[in-house]
Amino acid sequence: MTPNVKRPRRKLVARPVTFSPFARSAAHLASAYMIKRQMIENKLHESCQHTPNGKCCGQRNIDETDSDSDEESSEGVVQADFAFFDPKPDDFHGVKTLVQTFLDNEEWNLSGFVDLILEQTTVGTVVKLEDEDDDGLFSVVTALNLGRYKASDIYMQLALELDHKCMKELEEYILSVCHESNLVEQLRLLFSKRARDVGLLVSQRVVNLPPQLLPPLYDALFDEVSWAVEDEPTEELRNSFRFKTYLIVTKIYKHKKANGKLEKKADNEEEPVIYVKAEDELFHELSSWSFSFPLKIQHVTSSEASIYLLIFNNILCPRTLPSFSFFTLIFLFGTLRANTKAPVTVPSAVSYNVNLLVSAEELRINGVGYGSRSRQNPHIPTAVALSDRR
């Protein structure tokens, strides 16, 4: 197996459900061939948007106008071909920059954490330019099993002490910022007894990454998780990807409403919460519970977002579900496809909600990008200029 081969993961056609290893490998080959053919047909332009029907819609004229001009003209656009790669040790600096403010300005073993992300080549994606020489990393997405990095006995504890204390520090930080006592107990449970079923979803990207990349990116992640459940070499590793719960740590902007102050008429348009990453809004709604806490880092914001002065970190815990039915939830961001037959029966109430959400989202996917529900403008994140400089 060639470890560093570029595997574009833009699934454009529904993959058949397969159960036997032979059928699986046949399906793999078939889909790889399809992808290659489709790649030759539609180049991975930023402007290409794929609807559930497999049609290419919403071709923006990004690549036609001023593509060769410099960035000086305000209309000048840059054409870029993005590609998805497996994490490699060489990506260390890029990933570290993206994950720098993962835990606010807390001092913790960040390099160790980045190493853990890069070690896990089977699940996880980095987004770079298609040209292999470029080192610039635009996004990293991965899911880490919390229980995997825990020591089962005292000897392992000593061995893991140095390498994986980043996970311990992460858990301690999360426990320390949670101010709701009932949730603290739940968190403690998640970090100790149920750690084997918990996946930490790490998704960081540059602010102006084209949103068209996001559905394939998340599709790729959850595909890899389901493949890992079947394909990992050892039993332990396979089980470690059977996530029942995902934990997401992310940043949002919350409107600073001073209590008791009357809002100006103009502010009626303003929303209480702005999600830096569009998918966070969906995750938030789907989550079982969440809490937010203030960040200590001061962000320099543009005037548009200046009213959103308080910045909160949101920790979401999506619905605890058997893993297959969770996949049906996630499909609503990307190309809808045939439901996988879950071996575990899903409670009817949950499936009802799933169906509702799915149908609501179907309408919106046909729009520009897959922006959030309440706004048509998916570019809100770019209006908010984030900078860590004081």
Next chain:
Amino acid sequence: MATRLQFENNCEVGVFSKLTNAYCLVAIGGSESFYSIFETELADVIPVVKTSIGGTRIIGRLCAGNKNGLLLPHNTTDQELQHLRNSLPDSVVVQRIEERLSALGNVIACNDHVALAHTDLDRETEELIADVLGVEVFRQTIAGNILVGSYCALSNRGGLVHPHTSIEDLDELSTLLQIPLVAGTVNRGSEVIAAGMTVNDWTAFCGSDTTATELSVIESVFKLREAQPSAIVDEMRKSLIDSYV
């Protein structure tokens, strides 16, 4: 001895500190552990001074100095200038200079005897460097980069330069500077040497991402293993090996 540390999760310690044989400058606002690591190492030998330059924390890249003097950019405030004059030993001449290229730490690389300067530096600045720092100034480039202050770290006993420096360049620089030079990296492959580490004649501070290999290269080229602070007074510069391979 070389120490690994970080400033607020950032491994670029050469940006937030400036170490010479006579004093050490540290940026304010970092955690106390950052400050205390410097204190533990440098103890009573040299003063450790907390400061900002022009209100910023990137003091290592804005100023250039050695045991004889310290050069500050034009945007240093009067209070900062005064604070530095008060805190540093009297033998150190503190001077604020008017130079268009105001990131002096990026354009000047120096030890106590010789300095490398950016090719576009003003003539007046070059003279000031020679006066205030008491060094001989050479306009040079390192691996084709004109920001000589960023891509090399010098002490009186050795130097570490950009990893892509050719052998001929290494030889030439080594002859100019009269110290052994080695091309290497710091902070797990970072080429910006001076941002990733800071060094004087008996100790060095590197970012915490620095690998063990990089650290051993640093310790050997700067001869930190057997160095004692009291022994470094005025050594006779022997004619040393021109460059390590």
